[in-house]
Structures are given as structure tokens and as C-alpha cells.
Amino acid sequence: MAKRHILIDPAQPSTSKQSRPPPRTNWELYILCQAETDEPLQCPLRSTMKPSGSGYASLTEDLLQFKGLRHMPMELNVNRLDDGDGVEATLRTHSAQWHKKCRLKFNKKMFDQQSRAESASGQQSSTGTSPVHTRSVASHRLPQSTEPICFFCNKPAGTADLHEAATKEIDKNVRRCATELGDTELLAKLSAGDMIAIEAKYHRNCLRALYNKIRPAALKDEDADRLHGIAFAELVVFMEDMHADEDNAPVFKLSDVANLYKTRLEQLGATVTNKIHTTRLKDRLLSVLPDLRAHSQGRDTLLLFEKDIGPALKKACDHDSDAMHLVRAAQVVHREMFQTRFTFDGTFHADCQKYSVTPSLLALVNMILDGTNSKH
Structure with a gap:
């Protein structure tokens, strides 16, 4: 059989195994291990959290970080998860799903452990000191532990028991606290799905400490x-x-x-x-x-x-009543003055001044001068 010609990248190791094109992914199986088991599955598209499928973004970020290391937590060629549009887009297109235990091997804690192990190994190689292959070093190099850790502190149970998130109320409260505190690390963890779906476990003290962080703000509102x-x-x-x-x-x-x-x-x-x-x-x-x-x-x-209100209205009405009396008096005088006819024949009679004033006007003037007392 004739050999196939491929272009060699000098930056890549020149082993025949790595020069081969990446194997094709069977998307009907579970993308990380490509095995079919009865273990529970995780699929971001089935998560109720928004935005839909955000778990693909976090997995892609973790896989690309591990791709830069010399060793992977499990045998996985990341290139087979890319159809040409990027890993995240490819995972979304095929509605990829995986086992929870496989996903836990590609988390931040595992990456930090592997990075430290490879960094220490590189320093020993540069100084010419042969590394001592102990069981602990091997475990750092190829971390296989899937021991449950706390969702908040990333530590195993220890002396305190881990409790599993069992109600949506916990997820709701944790998201509210993370948003109010601006905790980007916690928000990134929550982007993988709700705490029930990802089977998050936590120390009670860690959850209580999170709630206590937002309590001072609540106290300020109460004050x-x-x-x-x-x-x-x-x-x-x-x-x-x-x-x-x-x-x-x-x-x-x-x-x-x-x-x-x-x-x-x-x-x-x-x-x-x-x-x-x-x-x-x-x-x-x-x-x-x-x-x-x-x-x-x-x-x-x-x-x-x-x-x-009553006295104020009465006072206003009293002022209005006085004004009305003045208006009435003026109307009486005005009407009588214009009803009386005077004829001037060129001479002034003896009582002309007396009769030129109407009785109503005379009475009004007398009342103004002498008051309304009838004794005057």
C-alpha cells in the first residue's frame, strides 16, 4: 500500500503516531472517553440555566488549556473534537455529551496540579538532576482522582462532610450572592449548569461564609x-x-x-x-x-x-357676605338715582339741592356717618 504524503510541522514532535491525522469522533458515544456505559450523562443543551449550552464554552476552555501540557488526564486528542469551526461550535453542532467523572478530570484543580508537576519536572531537567519517580509525583503527572470536592473552596471533605445540592433554592441563592459580590470564579462554575444538574457538593461552613459576605450590605439597607x-x-x-x-x-x-x-x-x-x-x-x-x-x-x-377646613370656609364666606352687601347697596342707590328725573329750567329752586339727592343715597350716607342706631 502506497504511503500518504503529509506536511510535517517542525514545531511538532516528529513521531509517526503524532503525525497521523486525528481519528474521527463517534458523536453517538460520549465524546471524552468514546465509551458506552450506564453512568449518568451531562449535556449543556439539556440544562435549564441561561445561556443555553454555556457548558460547552467552559469545557472548550479547559481542554485547550490541557492541550498545552505534555500529559493529558486521559487519552484524548483534542483535534478530533474540531470539525473546522472550532471546538465549541463543533460540540454544539453535535449536541455533545459526556460522563461526569470524565469532565471532572479536566477542571481547574487538575490543570493546576499538572502544571506544577510539569514545571517542577522541567526545572529538574534543566539542572541535570534526575527526578525521583515517587508515587506522589506520578499522581501529579497523571491525576486520576475523582474524589468529590467542595464547590466553593475546591477542597475535599476532610473532617467536615460534603452535602449535595438538592433544591433549586440553593442554586438560586448562590447565583444571587455571586452576582451581587461580582465573584467571577463562582459565576464561571455556575455557568456549567445548575448545582443540582452538576451534582455540586459543598461544606456547610463554605455556604454559610458566602451568605455572610452579603449580610453587611443588607445591614446597611436596614440602617x-x-x-x-x-x-x-x-x-x-x-x-x-x-x-x-x-x-x-x-x-x-x-x-x-x-x-x-x-x-x-x-x-x-x-x-x-x-x-x-x-x-x-x-x-x-x-x-x-x-x-x-x-x-x-x-x-x-x-x-x-x-x-x-370648616372655619376657613366660614371665614371666606363671611368676607364674601360683606362684599355682597356692599354690592347690593350700590345697586339700590344706582337704580334709584337713574330712575329719578330732574329738569333744569334755567333757575335754581329753594329746595333743589335737597331733592337732587335720592332718599336711598341720603339714608346710606347717614348710616355711614351715624351708624345704624335708630336713636340718632
């Missing part, structure tokens, strides 16, 4: 709410004290009340970055003070108590 509550309570007491004054009927302008509330918040030490929402403040005051009423007057909103 702010407490200061707002104190300032609002003092504002209510101030308005009630003003209302208790029997000599005055207080009328509050909503904008002034909001400024008073903001000033008190600043005095208490609260940070007020935004303008006080006057409508919400008004609604809170109306709910706490049942007798308080709000009335719009142009662009302003006036707040006053209901029992003060």
Missing part, C-alpha cells in the same frame, strides 16, 4: 430604613403638635414638608442622594394622619386638617 422611619415619625409628631395649637389652624405646603423631611434625614446621618418623592411622602402622611387632607392649588399642594 437606612430605620433612619427614614425615625425622620418620618418626627415629621408626623411635628404636624400633630402644630395642629394642637388652638389659636392657629396650620396649613402646610408639601414642598416645605419634603424639605423638612430631607433636612432631618441628613441630620440623622442618612445619605440622601435623590430628591424626596413628594407624592409618596404625601400618601404616607395621609395614611398615618386620617384627618389630614390634601388640596391642589396651582403647582403647589396644601396639607391641612379636616376640622380646620
Whole structure:
């Protein structure tokens, strides 16, 4: 059989085994080990987490890291997972799936161990010292351990037991904490799927420590709410004290009340970055003070108590009544003056001045001068 001609890359080792083209992948089997077993499978496309298929990106990143090492955790030619569009795109196209135990061999912990082992081996070779092949060195070179580790601290169980994530609530809370804290390493782990699907295990102390990290932020929110509550309570007491004054009927302008509330918040030490929402403040005051009423007057909103509305209206009506009396009197005088006819014949009679003034006008002037007392 004639030999096939291939182009040799000088940067690659010149062994006949590595010069061969990568074997084809049977995508119906499990892509890492190419074996068919009854063990549970993982497929990012079946995960409920968003974005769909994000597990392919993390696997591709890990595989390409291991590709740069001299030894792989298991016999795997990464080139066979690339149809020409890149490893990640190829995995998505074929809906690739794998065993969990195979995936664990290509994680960050294994990569760090293998990198340190090869780095130490390289230093020993450069100094001419033959490495001592012990069992521990071999285990670093070809890590085969699949001992469960904590999802948070990456350490095995030790003296504390590992607990498996069994509820969606844990996954939800962990994602919320990771997002609020900006923990990129934890978010990267969560991108592989939800904690139940990837069968994540954790120390209870590690989970508790994560929750405690966001507790100070929650306490700050509680302190702010407490200061707002104190300032609002003092504002209510101030308005009630003003209302208790029997000599005055207080009328509050909503904008002034909001400024008073903001000033008190600043005095208490609260940070007020935004303008006080006057409508919400008004609604809170109306709910706490049942007798308080709000009335719009142009662009302003006036707040006053209901029992003060009646006297204010009565006072306004009294002013209106006086004005109406003046108008009525003027109408009577005006009508009588224009109904009276005077004829000037060129001479002034003896009583002409007396009769030129109408009785209503004369009576009005007398009442202005002498009052309405009939004894005068």
C-alpha cells in the first residue's frame, strides 16, 4: 500500500503516531472517553440555566488549556473534537455529551496540579538532576482522582462532610450572592449548569461564609430604613403638635414638608442622594394622619386638617357676605338715582339741592356717618 504524503510541522514532535491525522469522533458515544456505559450523562443543551449550552464554552476552555501540557488526564486528542469551526461550535453542532467523572478530570484543580508537576519536572531537567519517580509525583503527572470536592473552596471533605445540592433554592441563592459580590470564579462554575444538574457538593461552613459576605450590605439597607422611619415619625409628631395649637389652624405646603423631611434625614446621618418623592411622602402622611387632607392649588399642594377646613370656609364666606352687601347697596342707590328725573329750567329752586339727592343715597350716607342706631 502506497504511503500518504503529509506536511510535517517542525514545531511538532516528529513521531509517526503524532503525525497521523486525528481519528474521527463517534458523536453517538460520549465524546471524552468514546465509551458506552450506564453512568449518568451531562449535556449543556439539556440544562435549564441561561445561556443555553454555556457548558460547552467552559469545557472548550479547559481542554485547550490541557492541550498545552505534555500529559493529558486521559487519552484524548483534542483535534478530533474540531470539525473546522472550532471546538465549541463543533460540540454544539453535535449536541455533545459526556460522563461526569470524565469532565471532572479536566477542571481547574487538575490543570493546576499538572502544571506544577510539569514545571517542577522541567526545572529538574534543566539542572541535570534526575527526578525521583515517587508515587506522589506520578499522581501529579497523571491525576486520576475523582474524589468529590467542595464547590466553593475546591477542597475535599476532610473532617467536615460534603452535602449535595438538592433544591433549586440553593442554586438560586448562590447565583444571587455571586452576582451581587461580582465573584467571577463562582459565576464561571455556575455557568456549567445548575448545582443540582452538576451534582455540586459543598461544606456547610463554605455556604454559610458566602451568605455572610452579603449580610453587611443588607445591614446597611436596614440602617437606612430605620433612619427614614425615625425622620418620618418626627415629621408626623411635628404636624400633630402644630395642629394642637388652638389659636392657629396650620396649613402646610408639601414642598416645605419634603424639605423638612430631607433636612432631618441628613441630620440623622442618612445619605440622601435623590430628591424626596413628594407624592409618596404625601400618601404616607395621609395614611398615618386620617384627618389630614390634601388640596391642589396651582403647582403647589396644601396639607391641612379636616376640622380646620370648616372655619376657613366660614371665614371666606363671611368676607364674601360683606362684599355682597356692599354690592347690593350700590345697586339700590344706582337704580334709584337713574330712575329719578330732574329738569333744569334755567333757575335754581329753594329746595333743589335737597331733592337732587335720592332718599336711598341720603339714608346710606347717614348710616355711614351715624351708624345704624335708630336713636340718632
